[in-house]
Amino acid sequence: MGNTIKFVQGNEACVEAALYAGLDFFAGYPITPSTEIAELLAYRLPQIGGKFIQMEDEIASLCAIIGASLTGRKVMTATSGPGFSLMQEALGYAVMTEIPCVIANVQRGGPSTGIPTHVSQGDINQARWGTHGDHAIIALTASNHQDVFAMTVEAFNLAETYRTPVILLFDEVVGHMREKLVLPAAGEIPLVDRLRTSVKEGVDYHPYLPREDGRLPMSDFGGVHRYNVTGLVHDMWGFPSTDPQTVHGLLRHLVDKLENRANEIARYREYHLEDAEIVMISYGSSARSALHVVENRRQRGERMGLLELQTLWPFPSEMVRQKCAHAKSVVVVEMNMGQIMQSVKLAVAHPERVFLANRIDSNFITPSDIMNILRIIQGKGV
Amino acid sequence: MAVKDYLRERFLPHMWCPGCGHGEVLGGLVRAIENLGLSKNEIVMVSGIGCSSRISGYVDFHTLHTIHGRALAFATGVKISRPELKLIVPMGDGDALAIGGNHFIHAARRNLDMTAIVMNNRIYGMTGGQFSPLSGENISATTAPYRTIDRGFDVVELAKAAGATFVARSTTYHVQQMTETIQKAITHKGFSVVEVLTQCPTYFGRKNKIGGAADMITWFKDNTTPIGSKAKQENAALIERGIFVQIAAPEYCEEYQKVVERATKGRK
Known part of the structure; x- marks a missing residue:
């Protein structure tokens, strides 16, 4: 049986890939030139029992997907420059709390409202440094629809592997251009599932105590482990701390887990x-x-x-x-x-x-x- | 279970000032949950930023202490993802209705099944006593050294207009009524709002020369009255407390299931 071949926009390729990767929760707000992603997911997600919600603005969209991710879902939002600016505080929250999520930014001309329907690659450094404080981030991009597909799947995989937000920095040309996309068969591209804790009910689970390999197994909200998640500097319990050693340790962990693996993450x-x-x-x-x-x-x-x-x-x-x-x-x-x-x-x-x-x-x-x-x-x- | 079984003793004592009303709200909330016999695993508490929002750290539920003003947006994601969970969202007055005002009205509009508790002390406490959109006029605050000219929101009227299907008000003087009200709010199917008038003796009381915590609580006793009471008819300045709205309306997560049904109709 051959692969399905489609003739699609880049934004559609992104949607196909997100669904392939297991996306089951999307929250978003309309903005050119990313809107097709929300439109298509509004159509597709309910068909597979997934959740789609149009929020009141972009920061609410990112907040909503972070909340949904904590309950165990693979989540995504999509936006463009002004919406990406509005998301920055919540982006830092996802970095700090190490909650996997994918944010597609289909770039348009800026600054401010800029040129909504024209192309730019002006948000590169914003993706790196837009949210305040020392931190690390993963941002991926692609030049053609086959790679839009591959990088979107990669974004979900890296988000789960490293417990981090991953930004897809597409641009208006890639987003709106139509070209061929060969849909990979199920299983053709490996998918990374969430690493969940093996700690049993009744035994103390430390949500922010990294394993020896630096990874933090998660426990779904609503499950047997009740814990605290905060954007404040926190200890292994997820409780606020101002202890200098804890502050230092957390910041180093957040940066090193990605910066020390730049070669592994390089595509x-x-x-x-x-x-x-x-x-x-x-x-x-x-x-x-x-x-x-x-x-x-x-x-x-x-x-x-x-x-x-x-x-x-x-x-x-x-x-x-x-x-x-x-x-x-x-x-x-x-x-x-x-x-x-x-x-x-x-x-x-x-x-x-x-x-x-x-x-x-x-x-x-x-x-x-x-x-x-x-x-x-x-x-x-x- | 006893009240203490709902608290995280490891993280106590709490960080609120002596005389702060937030502890009374915590007490009322935990008693309400105890009375309802809810399992700790089925409750998710989502809070924002501010003194009041620290409440989530002290309770032994799934707790999400988020960013300023956005608690309801996070809670929306949790709830739609897992509709079977009970969502409780305590917020301060600035958190809920200044920076978070947009999320507040939209959560009410959607009628998501969750309980928003506005712990209204009419001041930003954590940052040191600035006026909030609920301070009202003629109030002293560190950012209003010549007293406020800003008109205040009425949480009840705002929630009603935005479409909340359960709207109530209580105070830290009326602790038993507060507990019962929160209990009813949690039981209500749909978006419930409970405004609790609470005291900040450290900033609001001191800046406005109202006195200490006991004086402020007494003020709640003297200046509030049950909805539609005779006292209210005689003195319009009294603040009404009780349940203002309690209506049945389609709940968002249940309505979403209809979308799923329409999307899957005719499919295998």
Whole structure:
């Protein structure tokens, strides 16, 4: 039996993947260009007995899915820039309380209301640092619908593995563009189920005492273990604490559990990097144009390659440094003012060789845009 | 079970000031649950931020101490996910009706089966005595050194207008009535709101020269009256207490099942 092939929007691919991953609770608020995700899930979730609710705003949406996740469900919300801004406090709560959840941000132009129906990749650093305080986060992205599917499933898997919110940073072009999607068969992509505690009823369960491997087995709200969950700094019981050792231990745990595993969490694609003198680094829809340029230049014999990032946070510094080790120049292609370029410069041995090829006028960056900038970088002029 | 069996002794004593009314609300709430004979495993308490919201730490239920103003949004997720659980959401006046006002009216509108308890001491206590949307006019607070000009909300009227199907008011003087009211609210099928007038002697009492805790509780005795009493007819300034609304209306989780039925109709 062959796989089902669909011709869909990126937002639909995201929905198919979320359902494949076991999503059974979605709360959201309408916002362009992510609304199709909510619309489709309003249609699909009740068909499988799942829960869909349209909340009064975006922060309520994230709060609702965090509450549902605690009862044992796989949960998700979807939004765009202004809604993502509104969610930031609840995002920090999910980080602090280590409650798995997935947040899709289909990026549009900002700041503020910006340009709702046009493309941007301007929320990259907001995803990393939008909520206050030292913390770590996982953010994934994709440039095509097959990868939107893969990364969405990955987002649910990583959320459960590391007990963390995972942000899907799609962009308007990927979200609204239609292309082929091959739906994987059941079981084709492994799914990570929640790690639940083996502590029996009547025995003390410490909700925030990590195992030796750093993982925290959960107990569903409504189950046999009653415990406290708080956004305050807390001890192993989940009770507020101001003990300096407890504060230090918790913050280190929250950051180290992801930052120390940046290599494990790194997902990427590479094209013609083996002998590349010019390494392009891109992600999301802009990587499609970058790939076009690379393939075109390769045909002319130029040693050019593409590193397409799928994990943006934690930033895969070590991998990026290795891939760029022999590059004469590194060109970061993105639709913002250099948000990932900053991280690339920090990662590579020669930051002075890192250049930005970008577009910020709300139009999609095309291969010819990139080639024009490349000619200037190479000293050839327009 | 005894009252103490509902408390987490490990986390006591509580952090409230001497004379604070929140302990009386805790007592009334726990007695209400004891009277109803509910299992601790079936209760989820969700609270926000503020003095009142610390109540969730002290009770031996599934407890979710969330972010400022959003307790009802978290509770909505828990309830829709697991409709069989009993949701109790204690909130302070600022928590429930300033930063959380939007969630309050929408939870009431949906008629989700949960109990919201507004512990109204008319002041932000944890941050040190700022006025709230329930302070009303002519009140002294640290952010109102020349007294407030802001008009206050009436929780009862707001909850009624937003569609809550059970709306009641009590005070920390009327502890037995408070317990009975909370009991009825928890039993009610739908969104129930209980406003409990509670004293903050540390800030509201001191700033407004009302006196200590006993004076403030006495004020509740002298300035409240049962709904529709003769005293109210003679003195309109008295605050009514009792059950204002108790009606049957479609509950959200039950209605959602109809959506599931419509979505699955004709499917295998």
